[in-house]
Amino acid sequence: MPETAPGFAVIGKSAPMLDGKARVSGLAVYTADMTLPGMLYGKVLHSTVPHARIVRIDTSRAGALPGVHAVVVGNEFPNRYGILPIGHDEAAIAVDKVRYIGDNVAAVAADTEAIADEALRLVQVEYAPLRAWFDAEESMRAERDLIHDDRPHNIEKHYSHNFGDVDTAFARAHLVREDRFRCPAVTHAAMEPHATLAAMQIDGGITVWSSTQVPYYLQRTIANVLEMPESAVRVIKPAVGGGFGGKSEVCPLEVIAAMLSKKCGRPVRITYSREEVFFTHRGRPSQIVDLKTGVDRDGKILAVAAATIQDGGAFCGYGPVTVLYSGNLLAGIYQIENLRYDGFRVLTNKPSCGAMRGHGTVNMRFAFESQLDMIASQLGIDPVEMRRRNLLKPPCFTVNNLRVTSYGFPECIDRVVEASGWRERKGKMPRGRGLGVAGSHYVTGAANPINRSDMPHSSVTLKADRDGAFTIYSGASDIGQGCDVMQVMIVAEVLGVDPSRVRLVAADTGTTPVDLGSYSSRVTFMCGNAAKRAAEELKKEIYRVSAEAQKASGKPIPQNFDEALRLALEASGVIVAHGHYAPPEAARGGHFKGAGVGPSPSYSYSAQVAEVVVDEETGEVRIEKIWAAHDCGRALNPVAVEGQVIGSVSMGLGQALQEEMIWRNGFLMNPGLLEYRSPASCDAASPDIESFIVESIDPEGPFGAKEASEGSLAASIPAVANAIYDAVGVRIMELPLTPEKILRALKQKKKAAA
């Protein structure tokens, strides 16, 4: 690996996390590690019924227990909220009715956890049960006992899109395939359980430390629920132990801790148990995809019609965004001129779904890339060739108005085809061993903010001070992906100084300017651009101030940066500059209903080849190797890019082989890390993963950089499914690809052949 990218001093050279040393020494402070004088422990009482009106709650005995300082129920703070302005349908503690097993009914703050537990046992709740809806297709037929009264048939959102002339295109297709794919719900399972510490201040403000990806949304929500001005709410993000989307909207404990602290005037910390994390969920929904694709004789895609039903759980959350990503991003990787989409987001009496790595695209990509292989096989076209024949031709606008600029997808395919020995080995391997290929892509941040406005999505303030250091003030939230050091690298590069001279103050709504948060892979591009601009401005300002001062005293204008800095500081004490980023108008998409989701200033691309061995007697799959190439524009910090790509693949392989939220009769059977099987180091799902960085140098990204953290996840799943088909000739259309399903398919195939 080269030390730095050509022409750069810092960019392109692997740098450790800013607090890397603290993280490996046990010294990084996560929210659950924090205590404050007088701090109390908060605990939440959860509903044991899936759907019911709350008739009565009696908290008097709980409140009377010695050591209990506050008890709170829903109607004390009834203001509704939600991450989307169109979906303010939840309260942190249920107000009139509960909507899933695990819903929040009451909360207490006490001297110890044990007392809090005891207090919860003393709370009496009387429920009047309503019919519960657990299956999305059934829920869509609901006439009564609706989950939210203003959502007929429990349909949260329905989008219907039609671009081009889909029917005509199908009519002239050489081959049309229609298939149904199913994906169960999966969840983030970040290693750090959610935790929040809220401390009401004597001056009437409140300070909240929380394991969040979105401190500014949290600030806004707490202000709304507690009916305080936003300026009185300060949210600080300590070290966060992984998010993957699970902390990218406000979670109940964050608001509940604030309620409790407000009620008793003391700091309150809530740390979720692992079980509570599972019931908070906000993960990838269970999804049915009906996919219809028509191609010509050569395998060129003529039309695609996709219909999907997402089981969104009890609240809106990010739901409409999830279902729109599923549809709108279909057009963002291959050339599709005619596209129809019907997307339903359905409410059920289960924990709310939300954003999870690869948000909205993953299940659709499993379906699409699987079907593409099925078509290739029917036409006798090599799967790699099939993909090459359908590439986009950027720069371009897709049929649904996504602007695609940098496009390293073809090179990604080349890299993994070569590294895997595809040409030499495909089709020549012994039975039971196979290769599969798939592609995927993702947005580099959403071009339109959640709360529509033209304001910058990221702002960065940069200060030069007399100690010779530069301090970045940035709202961006490092959750383990390394965006702190990314900003330091960019600023150091622009200023031409050693990164050790650049400090960072981050993710504190009381001191840092707004960054919308760590979701949809937006930070490198948006905050990176803001940091770059701030540094450019600061540099200009330093030269300007120093030149003016020198001119005034008739001295020569400084040529050297450090000299200029010294003179500028002498003249004005401190130098401050700002940088902002808002996506350009051209990248913000079309004007149809739902056009706002999908547009991004830039898209990342990934191509992967999987090699698997299938045991035909048991159906067990061993993944031998994954070759994963990811187009990240420019790798600002290669070790971080590689880590994100490999991490995405790993999470994808978990979903491919073994992860699923198991529901039986409305009960979540595996709300823990023993039975929810995130890959361990010796698993079939933890193979050797070789990553390749493809640098398409994005025209608008900071130094050409774009997304690296999510786009690779979606390709892993169909690559494995396609490899299984290559190995033993069975096509599994329902995740996860368990031994059981493979064996059943093998048996059916044998039967059909006989």
Added chain:
Amino acid sequence: MTLPEFTLLRPRNLPEAIDSLDRHRGDIQVIAGGTDLVPSLKQRLFAPRYLLDLKPIRDLRGIRNGHGLTIGAMTTVGAIADSPLVAEKFPVLAAAAAAIASPVLRTTGTLGGNLCLDTRCLWYNQSPFWRASCGFCLKKDGKVCHVAPGGEKCWAVFSGDTAPALLALGAEIEIASPRASRRLPLADFYTGDGMARIKLAGDEILTRVHLPESSAGLRGAYFKYRLRGSIDYPLAGVAVALDLAPDGTCRRGALAVTALNPKPQLIPGAEAALRGSRLSDDLLDRLAELTNRAIKPLSTSASTPDYRRHIARVFVRRAVRQAWQA
């Protein structure tokens, strides 16, 4: 998660331990490594007033070679997995011990604990809140078995890894009590009832496992089905031990399974089928069929009963073949 309140008793020797058990009968529970019990206490599957910690009793730890092998109940499964002596004399036990959970649990979990493991079920190993939401279950606080709703029997499944290996080896266990200590074949220890899984009275302690010299050097294999390469309990486990004559004929052999029934068990008829046989597909099919008849997996875990039946049959064939050809 908090643990329930209890008084921890730490006897210095076995008589003291027995005495405590006797005194607090009905309100006391033994804790060995705690790898299974501590999470269960956190889930309030148990809430005894006293816990009897066997850790201080040094006498219960260690592997003693002699006529056969004697293993103290408090010996960690990791020590068994790593013991060259066990690997040499009883390879199937070494393999089973090495397959347990993960390295960080094998340092703590004990052989006695693994043999006395509580039976498991997705409807049972859950928090109090979770169990309340489904109205509890037959095994704990409830009246209904969610797995076999009509029945009176608890089908929670025994999921220890070492038991089938020890059964195949003909191990005996030693049990101490206020009365004389008793020794019984491990096969007689299990009841087959998911609730009262083992025949151990409230004042008794499993102290030692005896492996007979006659089983030393038997070829063996342990096959464990699980979805991950570690951590997971078995969804099916098959152990085999074989004594082969120089010409490859089986002089004596045994086959045992775990995680397929409320008890680990020897497969009836397997010994007769193996005796005097040579390795053949017919033999393997017969053993698989005998196994199929002996097991009754239900939907207590993530994997379906049908698949666990299938994998048990496949693993019987594979384990026997592997042991034979080792």
Added chain:
Amino acid sequence: MRKELVDLSINGRRHELAVEPNRTLLDVLREDLRLTGTKCGCDDSSCGACTVVVDGQPMLSCLLLAVSYQDSQIQTIESLATQGELGALQRGFVQEGGSQCGFCTPGMVMSLHTLLESTADPTEEEVRAAISGNICRCTGYMQICRAVRHAVAEIREEEIREKERLHA
């Protein structure tokens, strides 16, 4: 519940504490001693984030009753850096991206620390086996394996340098 006076040896120092018998070592480390480097990821022995070393062996502190470990030497992540200087394994993690969100890292490092005590140059298979009870959701374990290789190479170079110094 009655507290017991216990004497725990942690990171080479003795700590006298009054502890209820139903508190786990994890609770005592984090709450009483404020050694918050050891993490709680699941509290039911399924994730490995709470791994500490007890008498030379990696164990899950969420399972251990603190009062039962008074005769043991307990080592936590906080002991590995000496006078602010990271150990080779920790440096490997920092350099190779072995730690992303960092939450599994303390437990992971403690498991690997015991591996390297007994196996100077482990194979990748041995490394993966040693951490097979420590779940990492970020890295797919690839960069953790690299971190160990990095550390092993560094330790070996240091040994060679040491030898050369002795010869010189």
